[in-house]
Amino acid sequence: MKITAVIMAGGRGERFWPRSRNSRPKQFLSLTADGETMIQKTVRRISSLVEPEDVYISTNSDYIPLVREQLPEIPKENILAEPAPRNTAPCIAFAAAVIGRKYDDAVMMVLPSDHLIGLETIFADTLKKAVKTAEQGENLVTVGITPNYPETGYGYINFGKSCGDAYAVEKFVEKPDLPTAEKYLASGKYLWNSGMFIWKLSSIMNNIRRFMPDIYEGAVRIGEAYGTDEFDETLEREFTSFRSESVDFGIMEKAENIYTIPGSFGWDDVGSWLAVERINKTDGNKNYFEGEVVAENVRHATICGGKRLIAAVGVEDIVIVDSEDALLICSKNSAQDIKKIIARLKESGRNELI
Amino acid sequence: MKITAVIMAGGRGERFWPRSRNSRPKQFLSLTADGETMIQKTVRRISSLVEPEDVYISTNSDYIPLVREQLPEIPKENILAEPAPRNTAPCIAFAAAVIGRKYDDAVMMVLPSDHLIGLETIFADTLKKAVKTAEQGENLVTVGITPNYPETGYGYINFGKSCGDAYAVEKFVEKPDLPTAEKYLASGKYLWNSGMFIWKLSSIMNNIRRFMPDIYEGAVRIGEAYGTDEFDETLEREFTSFRSESVDFGIMEKAENIYTIPGSFGWDDVGSWLAVERINKTDGNKNYFEGEVVAENVRHATICGGKRLIAAVGVEDIVIVDSEDALLICSKNSAQDIKKIIARLKESGRNELI
Numbered sequence: 001m002k003i004t005a006v007i008m009a010g011g012r013g014e015r016f017w018p019r020s021r022n023s024r025p026k027q028f029l030s031l032t033a034d035g036e037t038m039i040q041k042t043v044r045r046i047s048s049l050v051e052p053e054d055v056y057i058s059t060n061s062d063y064i065p066l067v068r069e070q071l072p073e074i075p076k077e078n079i080l081a082e083p084a085p086r087n088t089a090p091c092i093a094f095a096a097a098v099i100g101r102k103y104d105d106a107v108m109m110v111l112p113s114d115h116l117i118g119l120e121t122i123f124a125d126t127l128k129k130a131v132k133t134a135e136q137g138e139n140l141v142t143v144g145i146t147p148n149y150p151e152t153g154y155g156y157i158n159f160g161k162s163c164g165d166a167y168a169v170e171k172f173v174e175k176p177d178l179p180t181a182e183k184y185l186a187s188g189k190y191l192w193n194s195g196m197f198i199w200k201l202s203s204i205m206n207n208i209r210r211f212m213p214d215i216y217e218g219a220v221r222i223g224e225a226y227g228t229d230e231f232d233e234t235l236e237r238e239f240t241s242f243r244s245e246s247v248d249f250g251i252m253e254k255a256e257n258i259y260t261i262p263g264s265f266g267w268d269d270v271g272s273w274l275a276v277e278r279i280n281k282t283d284g285n286k287n288y289f290e291g292e293v294v295a296e297n298v299r300h301a302t303i304c305g306g307k308r309l310i311a312a313v314g315v316e317d318i319v320i321v322d323s324e325d326a327l328l329i330c331s332k333n334s335a336q337d338i339k340k341i342i343a344r345l346k347e348s349g350r351n352e353l354i
Numbered sequence: 355m356k357i358t359a360v361i362m363a364g365g366r367g368e369r370f371w372p373r374s375r376n377s378r379p380k381q382f383l384s385l386t387a388d389g390e391t392m393i394q395k396t397v398r399r400i401s402s403l404v405e406p407e408d409v410y411i412s413t414n415s416d417y418i419p420l421v422r423e424q425l426p427e428i429p430k431e432n433i434l435a436e437p438a439p440r441n442t443a444p445c446i447a448f449a450a451a452v453i454g455r456k457y458d459d460a461v462m463m464v465l466p467s468d469h470l471i472g473l474e475t476i477f478a479d480t481l482k483k484a485v486k487t488a489e490q491g492e493n494l495v496t497v498g499i500t501p502n503y504p505e506t507g508y509g510y511i512n513f514g515k516s517c518g519d520a521y522a523v524e525k526f527v528e529k530p531d532l533p534t535a536e537k538y539l540a541s542g543k544y545l546w547n548s549g550m551f552i553w554k555l556s557s558i559m560n561n562i563r564r565f566m567p568d569i570y571e572g573a574v575r576i577g578e579a580y581g582t583d584e585f586d587e588t589l590e591r592e593f594t595s596f597r598s599e600s601v602d603f604g605i606m607e608k609a610e611n612i613y614t615i616p617g618s619f620g621w622d623d624v625g626s627w628l629a630v631e632r633i634n635k636t637d638g639n640k641n642y643f644e645g646e647v648v649a650e651n652v653r654h655a656t657i658c659g660g661k662r663l664i665a666a667v668g669v670e671d672i673v674i675v676d677s678e679d680a681l682l683i684c685s686k687n688s689a690q691d692i693k694k695i696i697a698r699l700k701e702s703g704r705n706e707l708i
Contacts, residue, residue: 017665018665294695294698294699296688296691296694296695296698297688297691308677308678308679308680308681309679309680309681309699309704309707310680310681310683311371311372311680311681311682311683311684311692311695312683312684313682313683313684313685313688313689313691313692313694313695314684314685314687314688314691315672315683315684315685315688318669318683320683322681323662324662325662325663326662326663326664326665327662327663327664327665327676327681328665328667329664329665329666329667329669329672329674329683330665330666330667330668330669331667331668331669333668334650334651334667334668334669335667337650337651337667337668338665338667340650340667341648341650341665341667344648344650345648345663350663353663
C-alpha cells in the first residue's frame with residue numbers, strides 16, 4: 001500500500017525566543033550545528049519510506065513561504081494551510097480528506113515537524129513496523145518512546161499484550177508527577193507519547209466519522225472542493241467552524257484497535273533551550289558553544305552566538321542566545337520564564353521582537 | 355597666582371572591555387546615565403578654578419582626535435602627546451616645562467582623567483585648600499580621600515600633624531592586605547591616595563632637578579623647543595630616552611614638604627564594571643540597567659545595553675555589556691578575568707576587538 005506522510009508544522013512556539021519568532025517558529029529553525037532546520041530533518045529522515053509527492057505539510061498561510069523555501073521538493077499543492085488553529089484532530093481530518101482525493105486508500109503517517117531523532121535508521125525501521133501494523137486492519141498505531149528517566153513533561157502510553165511488533169494500548173495518561181513517573185518507569189509497561197501516528201486513510205476516516213461526525217462531514221466537503229475554484233472558500237467556511245480538538249482526546253482515547261510500536265532511536269522533543277546541550281556535542285566543561293565564543297571559567301553553559309563575539313567569564317548553568325535585535329541571558333532553572341519576557345514585550349507593543 | 359591644570363589621559367585600560375578599546379579607553383567613555391565622558395567631567399568640574407586656556411591634556415597621539423572632539427574648548431597647543439608611555443614622572447616634567455614657557459611660576463594641578471566625583475562643590479573647595487597650601491612654600495600637596503571601608507585596591511597616605519588645612523605626610527604605603535587595611539582605617543591616620551597633586555611649577559621643577567636630574571634636563575630641552583619647528587623632533591628624542599618612573603616613587607616618597615588635604619566628596623576611581631552600580635542609581639533589586647532591558651527575577655545585575663533589547667531571566671551578581679561587535683557576560687566575582695579574554699583575543703589576532 002502507498003505510504004503518505006502529513007507533517008504538522010503550524011506551531012507558534014515561544015520557547016526558543018529570541019531565535020524563534022511568530023514569523024519563524026521552531027520547526028523552521030536549525031538548533032543543531034549542521035544548519036539543517038527541524039522540518040528539513042523531519043522530511044529527510046522519512047525519504048526512504050515516502051515519495052516527496054506524497055508528503056503533505058500542514059501549516060498556516062503565514063508559513064507557506066518558509067515551507068516552500070526550506071522544502072522546495074514538496075509540491076505546492078501538498079502544502080495545506082489551515083485558516084485557523086484548531087488543534088490536531090481537524091488538521092488530520094483535513095489532510096486525510098485531501099489525500100483521499102489522490103488514493104482510494106493509503107497508509108498515512110502523521111509526524112510532528114519539530115522533534116529530533118538521533119538514530120535515523122532505527123527510526124525508519126520502527127516506522128516500517130508501524131506501517132505493517134497499520135496495514136493489517138483498522139488499527140490506529142502510535143510510536144511510543146522507551147523512557148530512560150522519569151520525565152514529568154510528557155504524556156505516557158500504558159501498553160498491554162503484544163501482537164507481532166506492536167503492543168495493544170491499555171490507556172493514554174497525562175503528564176505525571178515525579179513519583180508517578182518513577183512508578184511508570186519501574187513498571188516497564190509505559191512508553192512516552194511521541195505524537196507520531198500511523199494508520200490507513202480508511203481507518204482514521206472511519207474513526208473520525210464515528211467519534212466526530214461534524215468534523216468528518218466538514219472534512220469530506222473540503223476534500224470534495226480540493227483542486228476546484230471553490231476550495232479556498234469551502235476550506236475557510238468549513239475549517240473555521242470546526243471546534244478545537246486533539247486527536248489524542250477526540251479519537252485515540254476512545255477508539256478500539258489502538259497499538260503502539262516501542263521505539264528507542266534517540267528521540268528528543270527539543271522542548272526548550274535546555275535541550276540544545278542534549279542534542280549537540282558538548283565540551284569537557286559541558287558547554288555547547290555556537291558562533292564565536294571566548295570563555296573563561298564557564299561550565300554547563302549553552303551559548304548560541306550570532307554575528308558578534310560573545311565573551312563569557314565565570315558563569316555557569318546559563319543560556320545565552322544572540323540575535324540581530326534581541327539578546328537572551330537566562331539561568332537554566334528559569335527557562336520557563338522566557339514566556340514572561342514575551343508577554344511583557346507584547347504588553348509594551350514591541351511586536352517586531354516577538 | 356595663576357592656576358593651571360594637567361589632566362593625565364594617556365591610559366589604555368582594559369577593565370571596561372568591550373566598551374573600552376585601545377582606540378577609546380575609559381577616560382573617553384561615559385559610564386554614567388548623563389552621557390558625559392569621564393574626561394569631560396574632569397575638565398568641567400575644575401572650570402570654576404582654571405581657565406580653559408590653562409588646562410593641558412597629557413595623552414598620546416592616538417587620542418588627540420578624541421580629545422579635540424570631546425573637549426573643543428581646550429586650545430590645540432595644550433594637548434601634549436607623549437611619544438611613548440613613561441609613567442607619571444616624565445609626563446609631569448614635560449607638562450611643567452611647557453607651562454613654564456607661558457608663566458614664570460603658577461600653581462599646577464595634576465589630575466587623573468578617569469575618576470568620578472559625587473560632590474563637586476566640596477571637591478572644588480578641597481582643591482582650593484590644596485592650592486593655598488601649595489602657594490605657601492615649596493610644598494608638594496596631594497589630595498587624600500577619607501576612607502569609609504578597608505579597601506585593599508588602593509595605596510594609602512599616612513599623615514601626621516596638621517598645618518592649616520593640610521596635614522604633613524608621614525609616608526605613602528602600597529596596597530595593603532585586608533587586616534592591614536582594617537588597621538589603617540581604625541587608626542584614623544590613613545587616607546586613600548587619589549593620585550591628585552597640587553604644587554607650584556617652581557616646586558615640582560626644583561624637586562625633579564634634585565631627584566631626577568636626567569629627566570629634568572630633557573624636560574627643559576623639550577620646554578625650550580615648544581612652539582618652534584624643532585619641537586616634534588626634540589620631544590621624540592628626549593622623551594623616548596626617559597626611563598619609566600612614577601611621580602609617587604620618584605619624587606613624593608623622597609621629597610620634603612609633602613602635605614595632604616583630606617577630602618570627602620564621593621570619590622570613585624571607577625576601577626572596573628563593578629563600580630558602575632556604585633556610581634549610578636540602582637533599582638529596588640539593586641540592578642543598574644542602561645538601554646532597553648527586560649528583566650524577570652534579576653538581582654544585583656549591571657546591564658549596559660546597546661542598540662538591541664536585552665532580556666535577562668533569573669540571573670544575579672552578573673555584568674552584561676553589549677557593544678556593536680562584542681558582548682560581555684561576566685559574573686561579578688570574575689571581573690578581574692576580563693583581561694584574560696583580552697589576552698586570548700590578542701593571541702588569536704582579533705585585534706579589531708581589543
